[in-house]
Amino acid sequence: MTMRPQSETSRAARLDGRGRLREATRAAHERLHGQRLLAPLGDGSIGLPAYRALLGRLYGFHAPLEGLVAASPWADRSDAALLAPRAPRLRKDLIELGAEAADLERLPMVAASDLPDLGDYGRFVGCLYVRAGSTLGARLLSKALDPLLGAGNSLGRGFLAGGDGADLQWRACCAAIDGATAAGDWDAMLSGADETFSALEAWLDAA
Numbered sequence: 748m749t750m751r752p753q754s755e756t757s758r759a760a761r762l763d764g765r766g767r768l769r770e771a772t773r774a775a776h777e778r779l780h781g782q783r784l785l786a787p788l789g790d791g792s793i794g795l796p797a798y799r800a801l802l803g804r805l806y807g808f809h810a811p812l813e814g815l816v817a818a819s820p821w822a823d824r825s826d827a828a829l830l831a832p833r834a835p836r837l838r839k840d841l842i843e844l845g846a847e848a849a850d851l852e853r854l855p856m857v858a859a860s861d862l863p864d865l866g867d868y869g870r871f872v873g874c875l876y877v878r879a880g881s882t883l884g885a886r887l888l889s890k891a892l893d894p895l896l897g898a899g900n901s902l903g904r905g906f907l908a909g910g911d912g913a914d915l916q917w918r919a920c921c922a923a924i925d926g927a928t929a930a931g932d933w934d935a936m937l938s939g940a941d942e943t944f945s946a947l948e949a950w951l952d953a954a
């Protein structure tokens with residue numbers, strides 16, 4: 748039997764469900780910081796063609812994922828704020844940056860088989876943790892677009908900026924994590940979160 752070191756065990760015991768998720772997915776999250784399409788966004792060096800391509804690729808992931816979430820049997824027991832789609836905001840950003848509606852219809856979409864398995868409630872919440880949590884870092888990424896889009900110009904960065912809807916979504920997400928943790932669904936939540944991080948990374952890497 749593999750024993751975890753004492754310090755790691757007691758640290759995990761001190762953290763709540765969300766803190767444990769953050770710790771357990773830290774490596775997957777940090778890998779995204781260095782991901783080829785995302786890294787130039789983080790360091791403020793991204794140009795307009797690359798930024799538009801990134802938004803299009805994110806749309807090709809979020810739109811099908813949100814379809815899967817909405818069709819899930821777990822959607823009915825979830826807070827509406829947790830389910831609120833974010834893909835329409837990506838569409839709006841792309842249009843604000845000059846894309847035509849017809850361009851959006853041609854964007855590649857991730858295959859259903861490459862999306863996370865949402866086969867139980869814990870996995871469902873874990874997946875939504877990754878989606879809602881991404882709005883936290885995205886706010887900082889939005890500010891890093893000032894050199895490209897101009898300070899004070901909000902056009903083209905609504906998805907990253909988030910706004911009130913993102914705050915509500917994050918609060919609903921933390922409540923869902925607490926509920927799923929109390930119900931003993933933490934391992935399934937971690938699987939859902941891990942698979943969502945991996946699915947996004949693979950989708951961006953394949954661009």
Ligand code: HEM
Pocket residue numbers: 765766768769776779780781785786788789876877878879880881882883884885887888947
């Ligand atoms: C260059 C890319 C990224 C950077 C620099 C970044 C940075 C950050 C930062 C600074 C936070 C903490 C914000 C706070 O506590 O207020 C955060 C949280 C988070 N980010 Fe990212 N992020 C990036 C991309 C992503 C992506 C693409 C996803 C997933 C789709 C993601 C998922 C999360 C999650 C789940 C949290 C919440 C962690 C927690 O439980 O506290 N991040 N990110």
